[in-house]
Each structure stands twice: as structure tokens, then as C-alpha cells.
Amino acid sequence: MSLDFLYWAAAGGLGLAVLAGPLGSLMVWQRLAYFGDTLAHGALLGVALGLWLRIGGGTAVLFTCLGLAIVLLILERSRILAADTLLGILSHSALALGLVALALIPGARVNMEALLFGDLLTITPREVAAIWVLTTVALAVLGGLWTALISITVQEDLARVEGVRVGAIKAVYKLLLAAVVATGMKAVGVLLITALLIIPAASARRLARTPEGMAAVASALAALAVLSGLAASWWLDTPVGPSIVVVAAGLFALSLAVRPA
Amino acid sequence: MSVTVPLIALRGVSKHFERHPVLDRVDLEIPAGRILTLIGPSGCGKTTLVRIALGLLQPDTGTVSRAAGLRIGYMPQKLVIDPTLPLSVGRFLQLAERDPATCRAALAETGIPDLWGRPVSALSGGETQRMLLARALLRRPDLLVLDEPVQGVDVTGQEALYALIGDLRQRLGCAILMVSHDLHLVMAATDEVICLNGHICCHGTPRQVSLDPAFVALFGQRQALYAHHHDHNHDDHHSHDHG
Numbered sequence: 001m002s003l004d005f006l007y008w009a010a011a012g013g014l015g016l017a018v019l020a021g022p023l024g025s026l027m028v029w030q031r032l033a034y035f036g037d038t039l040a041h042g043a044l045l046g047v048a049l050g051l052w053l054r055i056g057g058g059t060a061v062l063f064t065c066l067g068l069a070i071v072l073l074i075l076e077r078s079r080i081l082a083a084d085t086l087l088g089i090l091s092h093s094a095l096a097l098g099l100v101a102l103a104l105i106p107g108a109r110v111n112m113e114a115l116l117f118g119d120l121l122t123i124t125p126r127e128v129a130a131i132w133v134l135t136t137v138a139l140a141v142l143g144g145l146w147t148a149l150i151s152i153t154v155q156e157d158l159a160r161v162e163g164v165r166v167g168a169i170k171a172v173y174k175l176l177l178a179a180v181v182a183t184g185m186k187a188v189g190v191l192l193i194t195a196l197l198i199i200p201a202a203s204a205r206r207l208a209r210t211p212e213g214m215a216a217v218a219s220a221l222a223a224l225a226v227l228s229g230l231a232a233s234w235w236l237d238t239p240v241g242p243s244i245v246v247v248a249a250g251l252f253a254l255s256l257a258v259r260p261a
Numbered sequence: 262m263s264v265t266v267p268l269i270a271l272r273g274v275s276k277h278f279e280r281h282p283v284l285d286r287v288d289l290e291i292p293a294g295r296i297l298t299l300i301g302p303s304g305c306g307k308t309t310l311v312r313i314a315l316g317l318l319q320p321d322t323g324t325v326s327r328a329a330g331l332r333i334g335y336m337p338q339k340l341v342i343d344p345t346l347p348l349s350v351g352r353f354l355q356l357a358e359r360d361p362a363t364c365r366a367a368l369a370e371t372g373i374p375d376l377w378g379r380p381v382s383a384l385s386g387g388e389t390q391r392m393l394l395a396r397a398l399l400r401r402p403d404l405l406v407l408d409e410p411v412q413g414v415d416v417t418g419q420e421a422l423y424a425l426i427g428d429l430r431q432r433l434g435c436a437i438l439m440v441s442h443d444l445h446l447v448m449a450a451t452d453e454v455i456c457l458n459g460h461i462c463c464h465g466t467p468r469q470v471s472l473d474p475a476f477v478a479l480f481g482q483r484q485a486l487y488a489h490h491h492d493h494n495h496d497d498h499h500s501h502d503h504g
Contacts (some may be wrong), residue, residue: 029346151356154342157317161335162357162400205345209380214347 006234008128009120013226013244015131016184016196021219022142023180024201025211026173029153034084035072035174036194038091039181042068043190044098046182047115051108052101058130062182068094069178073171095190118189118241120230127186134183138176145169150211187226188241196222199248203255221251267292268331268404268436269314274323276309283309285460286323291404296430296437298447300470301457302479307440308338310457311408314438331404334397334435338408340389342381350384350392351377358399367395372425386413390422398429405429407439411446423450444471444480 027036043061050060072090076083102110111119142149148169151159160166184193200222201214208214229244236243267290276284283306291297291314299307312318313325315335342348350373354364368374371391376384384392390410397405410426411419427450430437441447444454448467455464462475470476 029343031343147356150346150348153346154348154353154356155337155340157312157315157337158335158396159356160317161315161333202345205347209347209349210352211346211348 005121005123006230008123008125009230009240010227012123012128012131013120013187013230014223015128015135016180016187017200017222017226018219019135019138019180020184020197020200020222021204021217022146022215023138023177024197024199024222025204025215025218026149026153027177027197028201028205029211032177033194033198034087034091036177036181036197038072038087038094039065039068039178040185040190040193041091041095041098043182043185044115045094045101046098047110048098048101048105051105051110058127058182061185062179065178065182066175069174073174113239114189115185116189116191117239118185118187118192120187120240120244121233123186131183134179138180141172141176145172146212149173188244192241192245195245195248196225199245199252200225203248203252206255206258222248225251266328268328269438270326271310271314271320272324272326274310274313274320274325276306276313276318276320282459284313284320287457287461289314289455289461291436291438293403293436294430294434295452296427296439296450298439298441298451298454298467299457300441300444300447300454301462303442305458307442307457308408311406311438311440315406328403332400332402334400334402334405336390336393336397336405336407336410338412338440340381340393344382348381349377350379350381353381353392354396354399357396363399364395367398368392370398370429371395387415387418387422390414391425394425394429398433402433402435405435405437407437409440409442411441419446423447426450444476 027033043065046061046064047057049064050057053060072087075086102108102112148159148164151162151164152166152169156166180197181193184196188196201218203221204214204217207217225244225248228247230240232238232247233240233243269291271287271289274284274287275282287310289310299310301307309318313320315333316325316327350368351361351364354367355361358364365374365377368377371394373388373391373395376388376392381389381392390412394407394410407426411422414422423446426437426439429435439447439451444467447454451467453464454467454470456462456470456473456476456479458479462479463470463473465473
């Protein structure tokens with residue numbers, strides 16, 4: 001029996017893990033976990049739209065997530081509700097709407113478990129390539145904007161007075177996040193993608209003394225979680241996505257034993 | 262830059278949040294090279310006015326003009342860094358200026374040359390303010406804008422910080438716009454005081470303002486007395502005894 005599928009799964013998962021480090025660290029610093037959840041839940045709606053319009057699932061999900069990110073950016077700017085409440089409403093509405101829409105599409109047979117918790121073992125070489133293209137582009141963008149992003153995270157007004165284009169850079173970051181959520185959904189599903197972004201970053205905090213250090217350690221921990229989760233899934237016959245998140249959570253628990261750097 | 266042209270001029274600036282008016286037709290000119298202090302009770306619109314002057318906020322009505330090529334160094338009122346972000350003092354400064362030598366010089370300028378490697382989360386109130394001041398200096402500013410610069414600093418530290426601010430003005434020749442809620446703290450460090458309560462109640466030298474009926478009505482006798490007490494010590498600018 002060919003083990004190719006396992007190698008593709010590892011390659012795809014590692015691509016996401018590398019990107020999860022810096023992107024997830026920024027999410028943790030800016031407290032955007034809820035924002036990520038909302039995007040992820042919206043991805044389900046994207047799946048329904050894809051089936052409805054008979055376009056490729058990946059494309060539909062990507063554009064739905066990007067569209068949702070733009071809506072969130074506009075709503076945030078207009079300050080209708082506290083951001084937290086707003087995201088709470090949108091996040092769960094999007095999830096419910098996605099589930100209802102999927103049920104309403106005639107003849108649609110959807111593997112709900114794969115959507116919610118991921119299905120890394122059925123990832124295609126094409127999808128792996130898409131992940132690595134995204135990872136490469138996103139790392140280049142994050143690298144170019146890194147100092148500005150940290151500056152905004154630390155003190156937004158100060159960054160603005162110093163000439164940083166705060167609005168544009170925040171928008172770029174959030175669109176990247178949307179693209180990663182849409183792409184990473186395949187690996188760990190809409191319910192767990194935020195975990196893959198947040199948990200390794202949170203675990204890296206005590207192991208790093210600089211923002212870049214934390215991002216790099218987070219990438220390494222995410223990679224470790226992906227590979228160990230895959231191995232666990234192989235030997236114990238457990239679902240892959242949850243296995244990866246369980247390993248990540250275990251690493252987080254271990255990191256609490258480390259004295260802060 | 263010509264001394265006669267104001268660095269920033271606000272004309273007829275009004276602003277309200279929700280339906281609550283915060284600023285009502287405020288005129289303000291910030292001249293080059295002088296220390297101007299905005300004073301007023303909390304909620305009087307000081308920070309709003311500063312944010313409008315900086316261009317961080319748009320006024321509902323009125324105009325803001327800034328001198329061409331104006332470089333502003335800004336010290337925000339608060340620095341809340343998420344504890345999950347590992348950041349040293351040196352790195353904080355390098356967010357604004359790549360060159361480490363320039364950053365170290367700014368730290369020396371504000372009296373904390375040894376804190377380069379210290380995590381920002383481990384700084385005292387006074388050290389944090391000095392670090393923020395150092396970052397503002399990195400811009401080689403024509404104008405320093407300091408929003409409550411002694412917040413979270415103990416009384417001795419406050420005097421030292423005001424002395425430093427006065428010193429910096431002498432050395433750098435920049436103008437300073439400062440926000441405070443307490444006149445007696447800034448008496449010695451300021452050239453001109455503007456008392457704000459939604460509109461400008463009174464303005465002038467610290468001495469004039471402290472005796473102005475509008476000021477006394479706003480702050481009560483206590484601060485006015487403090488101010489009066491200071492009037493008799495105006496030779497001794499940097500070592501007032503607040504005991």
C-alpha cells in the first residue's frame with residue numbers, strides 16, 4: 001500500500017504550521033481569537049455557496065472568508081457594537097447559517113465531520129501546492145510589514161503619528177488571516193483551525209524573548225503538533241484534526257512548566 | 262521653520278461623541294519653541310483636543326492646519342502591551358528607528374541608558390514614561406506632544422520628569438504641548454497654560470491662570486492656593502517642595 005497520502009498530509013500540514021507561527025502570534029497579541037473563529041465558521045457558508053453555485057469548494061470558501069473579513073473590517077470601523085459582542089453574534093450566526101444552507105441544498109452529500117474537524121489524509125497534491133503558495137506569499141508579506149505590525153500591536157496611535165498606514169496594514173493582515181483560515185480548513189476543520197493558530201503561539205510565549213523568536217518557536221511547535229498528530233492518528237486510528245490539536249494542547253500544558261524567559 | 266508661523270493652528274474646532282458635546286469652537290495655536298500646557302478636569306476634552314491636533318481624530322467642524330514638514334514626537338497617555346508579547350526596551354525603540362546607536366542615545370537623553378535589554382513589562386511607571394519620551398525624541402521633533410506625561414509616576418519621579426521635559430526643550434529647542442489635570446504640578450515647567458472645559462475657559466501664564474476666576478471656579482480654592490504658593494517661589498524652578 002502506498003503511503004503517499006501520508007506524505008502529502010504531512011507536507012500540507014507543515015505548510016500551515018510554518019505560517020501559523022507568525023500569524024498566530026499576532027492573533028494572540030492582538031486578541032483576535034474570536035475574529036479567527038468567526039472567519040472559520042463563515043467558511044462553512046462558503047462550502048454551501050460553492051455547492052449551490054457549482055464552483056470549486058476551495059474557491060468559494062476562500063472568497064467567502066475574504067468577503068467576511070471585509071464585512072468585519074467595515075463593521076469594526078463603524079463601532080455598532082462592542083467588537084466582542086459583534087463577533088459573538090456573527091461567529092455563531094455564520095456557523096448556523098452554513099449548517100442550514102448545507103441541509104437545504106438538494107442532493108448535497110456533505111461529509112460534515114470532515115468540514116468541522118478536517119480531513120488531512122485526503123488532501124490532494126494540488127491542495128498541498130496551494131497551501132505552500134499561500135505560505136510563501138504570506139510569509140513575504142508578513143516579513144515586509146513585520147515592524148509596522150508590531151508597532152500597531154504595541155500602540156496604534158503612536159504608530160499612526162509615526163506615519164504607519166495603520167488601516168491598510170490591519171486590513172492586509174486580516175485578509176491574510178482569512179486566506180489561511182480558508183486554506184487550513186482542510187487540515188483541521190472549521191472548528192479547530194483557530195486552535196492551530198492560537199495554541200502554538202500561546203505555548204511559545206515562555207520560550208521566547210523577542211516577537212520574532214516567539215513566532216519562530218510557535219512555527220516549530222505547530223510543526224511538531226502536526227507531525228505528532230498525524231503519527232498518533234496513524235497508530236491509534238484517531239481523527240487527524242483533533243489529534244493535532246490535542247498534541248498542541250499538550251505542548252501548551254508543558255510550556256506552562258517552563259519558567260518565563 | 263519661521264518662529265512666527267504656529268506649528269499647529271486649530272480654528273473653531275468642535276467635536277461630539279454620540280450626542281455629548283466634548284469640544285465647542287476651540288481655537289488653539291501652538292507656537293514654536295514654547296511649552297504649552299492644556300489643563301482641565303477629567304472629561305473636559307483635553308485628550309480629544311490633542312488627538313485632533315495630531316490628526317488622529319477628525320473634528321466635526323473647524324479646521325486644523327499644520328506647518329509644512331512638521332515633525333511630531335508623541336507620547337501617548339497609556340501603553341498597554343499584551344503580556345503575551347515579549348518586547349525589550351531596545352526593541353520598542355527600534356520599532357520607530359532602526360539604528361541601535363540612535364536609540365541608545367535617546368535612552369541616555371531621557372536618563373535610562375541601562376535599560377536597553379529590560380522587558381517593557383518589567384518597567385516601573387517612571388521608566389515607562391521615560392522610554393516613551395525617548396521614542397518621541399527619535400523623531401527629532403519640532404513639537405513634542407505629551408499626554409499626561411507623569412501618569413503612574415510617584416511624586417518625586419514626577420518632579421524629575423518635569424525637570425527633564427524642561428531640560429529637553431532647552432537642549433532641543435522644540436515646542437511642547439502637554440496635557441495635565443493638575444496645575445500645581447506643571448507650574449514650573451510651562452510657559453503658557455490653557456484651561457479647558459469643553460471650551461477654553463482662560464489662558465495665560467501659570468500665574469495668570471491660577472488667579473483667574475474661571476480657573477478657581479473649575480478647580481476650587483485648593484489648586485489655586487497651591488498655585489499661589491508657587492508664585493512666591495518662581496525663582497526656584499525645579500525643586501519645589503510639595504510636602
